[in-house]
Amino acid sequence: MNALDLQHGRVDLSHGSGGRAMAQLIAQLFTREFDNEFLAQGDDGARLPHTEGRLVLTTDSHVVSPLFFPGGDIGCLSVHGCINDIAVMGAQPLYLTAGFILEEGFPLADLGRIVASMAQAAREAGVLVVAGDTKVVEQGKADGVFITTAGLGVLREGVDLSGANARPGDAILVSGMLGDHGMAVLSKRENMDFGTTLLSDTAALHRLIARMLDAVPGIHVLRDPTRGGVATTLNEIATQSGVGMLIEEAKLPLRPQVAAGCELLGLDPLYIANEGKLVAICAAADAQGLLAAMRADPLGANADIIGTVGERDPHCFVQMRTSLGGLRVVDWLAGEQLPRIC
Amino acid sequence: MNALDLQHGRVDLSHGSGGRAMAQLIAQLFTREFDNEFLAQGDDGARLPHTEGRLVLTTDSHVVSPLFFPGGDIGCLSVHGCINDIAVMGAQPLYLTAGFILEEGFPLADLGRIVASMAQAAREAGVLVVAGDTKVVEQGKADGVFITTAGLGVLREGVDLSGANARPGDAILVSGMLGDHGMAVLSKRENMDFGTTLLSDTAALHRLIARMLDAVPGIHVLRDPTRGGVATTLNEIATQSGVGMLIEEAKLPLRPQVAAGCELLGLDPLYIANEGKLVAICAAADAQGLLAAMRADPLGANADIIGTVGERDPHCFVQMRTSLGGLRVVDWLAGEQLPRIC
Numbered sequence: 015m016n017a018l019d020l021q022h023g024r025v026d027l028s029h030g031s032g033g034r035a036m037a038q039l040i041a042q043l044f045t046r047e048f049d050n051e052f053l054a055q056g057d058d059g060a061r062l063p064h065t066e067g068r069l070v071l072t073t074d075s076h077v078v079s080p081l082f083f084p085g086g087d088i089g090c091l092s093v094h095g096c097i098n099d100i101a102v103m104g105a106q107p108l109y110l111t112a113g114f115i116l117e118e119g120f121p122l123a124d125l126g127r128i129v130a131s132m133a134q135a136a137r138e139a140g141v142l143v144v145a146g147d148t149k150v151v152e153q154g155k156a157d158g159v160f161i162t163t164a165g166l167g168v169l170r171e172g173v174d175l176s177g178a179n180a181r182p183g184d185a186i187l188v189s190g191m192l193g194d195h196g197m198a199v200l201s202k203r204e205n206m207d208f209g210t211t212l213l214s215d216t217a218a219l220h221r222l223i224a225r226m227l228d229a230v231p232g233i234h235v236l237r238d239p240t241r242g243g244v245a246t247t248l249n250e251i252a253t254q255s256g257v258g259m260l261i262e263e264a265k266l267p268l269r270p271q272v273a274a275g276c277e278l279l280g281l282d283p284l285y286i287a288n289e290g291k292l293v294a295i296c297a298a299a300d301a302q303g304l305l306a307a308m309r310a311d312p313l314g315a316n317a318d319i320i321g322t323v324g325e326r327d328p329h330c331f332v333q334m335r336t337s338l339g340g341l342r343v344v345d346w347l348a349g350e351q352l353p354r355i356c
Numbered sequence: 357m358n359a360l361d362l363q364h365g366r367v368d369l370s371h372g373s374g375g376r377a378m379a380q381l382i383a384q385l386f387t388r389e390f391d392n393e394f395l396a397q398g399d400d401g402a403r404l405p406h407t408e409g410r411l412v413l414t415t416d417s418h419v420v421s422p423l424f425f426p427g428g429d430i431g432c433l434s435v436h437g438c439i440n441d442i443a444v445m446g447a448q449p450l451y452l453t454a455g456f457i458l459e460e461g462f463p464l465a466d467l468g469r470i471v472a473s474m475a476q477a478a479r480e481a482g483v484l485v486v487a488g489d490t491k492v493v494e495q496g497k498a499d500g501v502f503i504t505t506a507g508l509g510v511l512r513e514g515v516d517l518s519g520a521n522a523r524p525g526d527a528i529l530v531s532g533m534l535g536d537h538g539m540a541v542l543s544k545r546e547n548m549d550f551g552t553t554l555l556s557d558t559a560a561l562h563r564l565i566a567r568m569l570d571a572v573p574g575i576h577v578l579r580d581p582t583r584g585g586v587a588t589t590l591n592e593i594a595t596q597s598g599v600g601m602l603i604e605e606a607k608l609p610l611r612p613q614v615a616a617g618c619e620l621l622g623l624d625p626l627y628i629a630n631e632g633k634l635v636a637i638c639a640a641a642d643a644q645g646l647l648a649a650m651r652a653d654p655l656g657a658n659a660d661i662i663g664t665v666g667e668r669d670p671h672c673f674v675q676m677r678t679s680l681g682g683l684r685v686v687d688w689l690a691g692e693q694l695p696r697i698c
Contacts, residue, residue, distance in 0.1 A: 026692070032584025032629075033689030037592070056596055057518055058441040058579060059414030061511060066408040072401030073453035073506055077491045099400040111415035113504035115457070147504075149419045151696060157497040162455035162489075164415055164506030169403060177399055237400060242374025250379070254398055287374075347375030350368070354493060 018042045023122040030116065030150030043126060044146055047133040052109075052144035060144035062109060068169035070105035072096060075162040079354040081128065083202045085194075085213030086289075088161055089131030091356060094218045094289060095240065096163040097139050101220035102236040102292060104175040104227060105167030110136065111145040112163050117156040128159060139218040141165075170224075172231055179234040180255035184323040185301035187294045189222065189308055190316040191215070192244055193272040193286035196355050201275070208271040217290030222311045226294065229307035235295035238288065240356055245284035245332070245344045247293050252330040259332045261321030261344070284334075285347055287355040295323060360384045365464040372458065372492030385468060386488055389475040394451075394486035402486035404451060410511040412447035414438060417504040421696040423470065425544045427536075427555030428631075430503055431473035433698060436560045436631060437582065438505040439481055443562035444578040444634060446517040446569065447509030452478065453487040454505050459498040470501060481560040483507075512566075514573055521576040522597035526665040527643035529636045531564065531650055532658040533557070534586055535614040535628035538697050543617070550613040559632030564653045568636065571649035577637035580630065582698055587626035587674070587686045589635050594672040601674045603663030603686070626676075627689055629697040637665060 018038050028035035045053050052060040076092040093110065100107040112132065116125070136143050194215040201212055219238065226233060235255075239247035244266075252259050268283055276283045290313060296304050301319055308314030321334075332344040360380050370377035387395050394402040418434040435452065442449040454474065458467070478485050536557040543554055561580065568575060577597075581589035586608075594601050610625055618625045632655060638646050643661055650656030663676075674686040 027695045028690075028692040030583075031689060031692040031695070032582070032588045033691070035691075036584075037688070055518065056520070056592075057445060059412045059445045059447070059507075059509075061445060062411040062413060064409065065411050067406065069404040069407050069411075069508070070401045071404060071451055071453055071506075071508055072487050073455045073504070074489045075455035075457050075491045075504065077457060077493050079493075103399060103401045103403060105401070109413055111413055111506045113415045113417035113455070113506070115417050115419060115502050115504075145414050145506075147416045149417045149502075149696075151419050151421075151499060154496065155499040156502075157493060160457050160491075160498075160502065162415070162417065162457075162504035162506075164413075164453045164455070164487075164504075165401075166411070166413055166508065167401075175399075176397065178397075240374070241372075242378075246374045250398075346379070347373055348370075349375070349377075350370040350373040351375075353369045353373070354491075356491075 025120040048143040070167045072099040073164040086216040089128035090135035092161040093135035096165040097218040098238045100167035104173035107167040115160040177254035186321040193283040195289040196286035215290035243285040258324035258327035265320045367462040390485040412509045414441040415506040428558040431470035432477035434503040435477035438507040439560045440580045442509035446515035449509040457502040519596035528663040535625040537631040538628035557632035585627040600666035600669035607662045
């Protein structure tokens with residue numbers, strides 16, 4: 015089998031045809047980078063070891079533009095995003111799959127960087143990419159590369175996490191600085207300069223979450239505020255639980271660059287995407303213990319309690335007390351603030 | 357929440373933003389059509405029931421063009437393809453996920469047809485679509501809709517199916533007429549008329565496979581010859597098993613329209629994609645019993661024994677005895693015969 019030219023070559027339609035070129039791409043890039051016994055089986059699916067428990071299954075498609083941004087790229091993002099969706103359910107992430115849709119003409123060198131970044135993210139997180147698929151479409155029919163990951167985890171015993179579990183009086187926490195991912199992608203896309211480089215917060219949250227569940231097994235809700243930011247996540251949870259919420263603007267952890275960038279662009283940081291942060295909701299009595307557990311983890315160092323769950327409320331309003339002391343409704347995002355952020 | 361205009365509306369970027377429009381799309385299309393308790397949980401992943409066994413995990417991206425073709429569409433294809441990848445491993449398919457990448461401007465009515473077709477295919481097959489994701493990209497950055505499905509199944513006890521298990525002397529069987537899917541898509545794409553309408557064979561094969569494994573638990577290899585057709589599948593298996601193969605052209609089940617279409621277009625039916633067929637390899641002594649089990653199922657009515665596995669062979673050549681009595685090598689596809697066939 016000839017060697018792929020991973021330095022100067024480009025994706026062509028034959029890499030998705032099922033023939034020799036696809037076999038080369040799989041052998042010389044994917045199975046080499048992801049390197050595990052399950053992918054190496056080379057069959058239509060991965061045969062995994064005996065597993066027992068309540069399973070969690072999830073999927074995420076990734077279309078971020080640009081593909082490479084400060085602090086990350088579509089590769090590690092697609093691994094972190096899928097791990098986080100499993101972890102916020104209270105499950106240990108174990109196995110991922112990856113479906114690639116490639117545009118004809120895409121540089122193999124860029125694909126190589128993306129796959130290496132995925133593989134590194136998976137290794138660091140202790141999960142295995144066990145199955146994959148590659149399709150190629152004609153130039154102009156996609157945008158470089160889209161990656162859809164799916165993930166499987168096993169639910170931790172004794173947890174019951176759901177967006178439907180927020181109860182009146184509960185505390186609302188976030189794990190750190192908000193809006194870093196969205197503003198990092200935007201800065202690259204728009205070629206903006208914030209003085210210092212702002213990096214995406216893309217990260218796998220499962221170890222932080224394990225630490226949190228060790229401290230407070232009875233956490234009510236965990237969710238990662240990605241697309242649509244904290245505002246959208248809180249609205250989803252409020253609707254699922256049938257409650258109102260009140261958050262404090264002064265308590266929102268924000269980097270000065272993100273605050274400044276948002277002001278400049280007329281954006282609201284509450285709606286900006288995060289890729290390595292979580293929202294947690296727990297009983298008020300557990301809040302300080304949970305906060306301490308979060309702050310003990312590097313990914314939760316800037317965690318804070320940002321608000322409380324209000325009464326049962328058919329309107330499920332999320333409100334914010336502003337720094338000036340007023341109250342405003344934090345509504346669902348009606349249109350599209352930042353397309354293709356993840 | 358306002359109603360989506362599923363008749364005249366179009367996908368816009370807000371349907372992928374995480375905001376209200378996305379919540380509408382999920383509530384009024386996806387959870388309504390796929391209708392099951394796991395998707396209805398509305399969380400970041402699906403919490404599934406207690407499961408025990410050896411799991412099989414797989415994924416498939418779908419970029420077929422056109423999206424609607426005689427006998428099917430990208431929706432049912434994405435369900436069948438994923439089910440078949442699980443089933444040929446000897447596993448019972450249970451749960452699917454679906455990641456949608458939508459192009460801005462795509463008609464919601466077409467999306468509705470596609471999702472309904474997926475839901476019907478899943479119902480008929482007895483599997484549940486338990487988690488999903490939707491992203492939207494700008495007009496011209498995708499091609500209508502791409503769908504990536506991932507699937508989870510539990511391995512049947514006592515089976516050991518792998519492309520690496522073909523042994524010298526084994527019989528090679530196919531489950532029916534070859535090339536229907538590829539020629540049906542091509543006929544629609546090129547606006548060709550074969551006299552009678554040729555339909556894609558897209559179908560879920562797990563029940564046929566269960567019947568086959570009931571009859572012959574020790575089948576060595578099962579695989580569905582999709583992209584690249586039977587020729588590619590046999591080359592993959594020959595390479596994985598380190599053997600040669602010999603097939604008989606006269607035994608290949610082919611519809612006259614497919615044979616005629618291939619001749620007209622200079623295509624080789626051995627390389628044309630199938631989406632509801634399988635290749636099976638078993639011990640010679642089991643071949644008649646397996647063939648009888650296949651023919652007893654509607655999806656295996658035209659099954660036949662098409663060849664035998666040769667000796668251990670470092671070149672892993674697949675050869676065909678032609679109808680004229682000559683021998684030719686059935687090589688890997690070097691370039692791209694039919695892009696975007698699945």
